[in-house]
Amino acid sequence: MMVGFTGNATYRQLLETAVRLIAEHGCRNTTLQQIMQTTGLSKGAIYHYVKSKEELFGLVLTSQVEAINDSFQRAVEEQGNLTGPLAAIADGLTKLQEKDSVVNQIIIYLLAQKDKSGVTALLQQYHERAATAAFSWIDMGQREGVINPKVDARKASEHFVMLSYGMCMRNMMMSEAGESSARSFEKEDFYNLMLQHLK
């Protein structure tokens, strides 16, 4: 269903509106009525493109991930302006978990209703995509000699993705907290951890 619409104007409008509303009000508060009102589309029109609110959000999810991956590839190609692929990787991964990024909000939103048919598929799709992306990044690093070739790229990528999930959850939980003792594990810690493993 998602195929073929990619270039459609209203379809893109739908996705963009969803992103904006989610960023503004969160997933749960982004109702179909708001989307209808903002886009000017009717309920039937929306249901012509997506078959549920969840699918819409899932589509937003993948599109965002795609964008992040693209920006990573571009960053690598431009090279040099980053302190090396390693930093790019760290940056790519952390981008996936910024406290209240749309991506994470959607993941949690979907996770909370994975009993609904179809939702699990969306989530697995995302995980697979994220894991392979991380894998390709590490692999690229190994070819270029910046990452120890002995490390199991597969396991390491899974490990990093999981860490990123963990940071996401923790950050969501601690957002707006005192931040005092909470700030004990941050981006740089994540970066160091990675270095330790990839040397």
Add this chain to the structure above:
Amino acid sequence: MMVGFTGNATYRQLLETAVRLIAEHGCRNTTLQQIMQTTGLSKGAIYHYVKSKEELFGLVLTSQVEAINDSFQRAVEEQGNLTGPLAAIADGLTKLQEKDSVVNQIIIYLLAQKDKSGVTALLQQYHERAATAAFSWIDMGQREGVINPKVDARKASEHFVMLSYGMCMRNMMMSEAGESSARSFEKEDFYNLMLQHLK
């Protein structure tokens, strides 16, 4: 509001029923109507004890965590029947993330609506509790000499909690998946990782 009811019969019935229904149907599908029907209580009666569905679930959450921590303490006291405190720690942490445990379901459920007033507090409460528990476990290990005293117990505990969050999310996402290449990171990997860090 939660104080003073702890010993009340109907209050306990409420919690137990909630646990059972969540385990059976998941958080989202556990509606107030079902709880009403199962307990025989009326809507108003329930709201007399808890002021929202979220609070109820939060109460369930902490009660469950309490139970897990107790069982950990007991396990340590009995000692010997486990291969050492380290294994007990790993066990304690993994218990917090078994695929579809009630605890994790509730966490995700709450996380998905942390914009609601009060929910964030519940989550922070949980995180703090989990982190301090992990900290106390590591600390205990260091005193007994099984864990390298040089490691920063604070950071390590945060790290482990995050890893446990990550595994939780990944497992929820991949549940019912082909499990073929998915089984690349499991309990033993977690255990090894811990050993590496704590030596």
Add this chain to the structure above:
Amino acid sequence: MMVGFTGNATYRQLLETAVRLIAEHGCRNTTLQQIMQTTGLSKGAIYHYVKSKEELFGLVLTSQVEAINDSFQRAVEEQGNLTGPLAAIADGLTKLQEKDSVVNQIIIYLLAQKDKSGVTALLQQYHERAATAAFSWIDMGQREGVINPKVDARKASEHFVMLSYGMCMRNMMMSEAGESSARSFEKEDFYNLMLQHLK
């Protein structure tokens, strides 16, 4: 669910409004929104009393049947002003099938969605009630000597109910028809038929 509300004011208002709206616009066009608007009640209020639109209509159905039966009993008690119990019976039965009576509209409406859970029960309930009413009428006639005691009251009552159903359907089908050749079977034919059987 219907028990206990019988005396409630809003509940009665609900039923009465339903009857009126059905009589005016038909079952299908009587939407919940109209009911809400007319009664001034909210959706939640309505669903507090009935658990579906069908149940509401079913409740209307039985209440109407009850009313008809009552009016029959009263007619018999007053006696004399009718040409005898027989005519009263004929009148009672025909009242159940006046072309566009609310009763028949509801029956058809429910019949058209008897696949929905609970609807079948409502219909059986109605049929049973109607059949036993007819039976009691015939029985009463036999005791008073106006009806041949040899006839099987059970069978005859079923027969009459079925005939009444048939007339209902036919009349609904032919309503607004030319009425020319269509008027070949009417109330008096029904009356004669009954006489023939009951002598």
Add this chain to the structure above:
Amino acid sequence: MMVGFTGNATYRQLLETAVRLIAEHGCRNTTLQQIMQTTGLSKGAIYHYVKSKEELFGLVLTSQVEAINDSFQRAVEEQGNLTGPLAAIADGLTKLQEKDSVVNQIIIYLLAQKDKSGVTALLQQYHERAATAAFSWIDMGQREGVINPKVDARKASEHFVMLSYGMCMRNMMMSEAGESSARSFEKEDFYNLMLQHLK
């Protein structure tokens, strides 16, 4: 609109699919989407042949009736293998009311929305067709001397059709019932009744 398509392939596919889906899921649950999906036709294509769901179902109705009448004519021609035209008539009429036959489901479905424009016409059409069929059957019986020539064929046919309607409704209501006391009026009773009247 229905004229001219009779021989068309996709048109026939449409009808057949409708019959099958109705037989499987009932009228109400046979949605346009299902028909689209099963036939592979698009919404526009379907609406090119019929101008509403009701018309489609009406078309199915008449086609089915036609088929029944044909089978009756064939049965009469073969003669002898039946105990006489009378039995054939009874058989023909009862075939029109088998509990959950597609025919009756459609009739009820249409009856429930006879307020819609055009639906009444479809129903009258059906009734007329059924009544004249019954009339011709009785007439045929009188010419062959098996039916008392004194009976008013017109009235009798109307009577029988109505009885058949009544049985249809009753059977639909009582389907899946205890069948204990319900089984008081069945096919043979119907047959006897006919004999009584036609002698």
Add this chain to the structure above:
DNA sequence: ACACTCGGGACTGCCCGTTAAT
């Protein structure tokens, strides 16, 4: 203080039909 009935408002999913484009 405690318990509950009664009522309110919001939202999702679904479905049928029509219009513009080809």
Add this chain to the structure above:
DNA sequence: ATTAACGGGCAGTCCCGAGTGT
């Protein structure tokens, strides 16, 4: 003559508060 796109409408579900009685 076939399709994609779109428009509205409706039922059912849910969580919750306001008012009532005890």
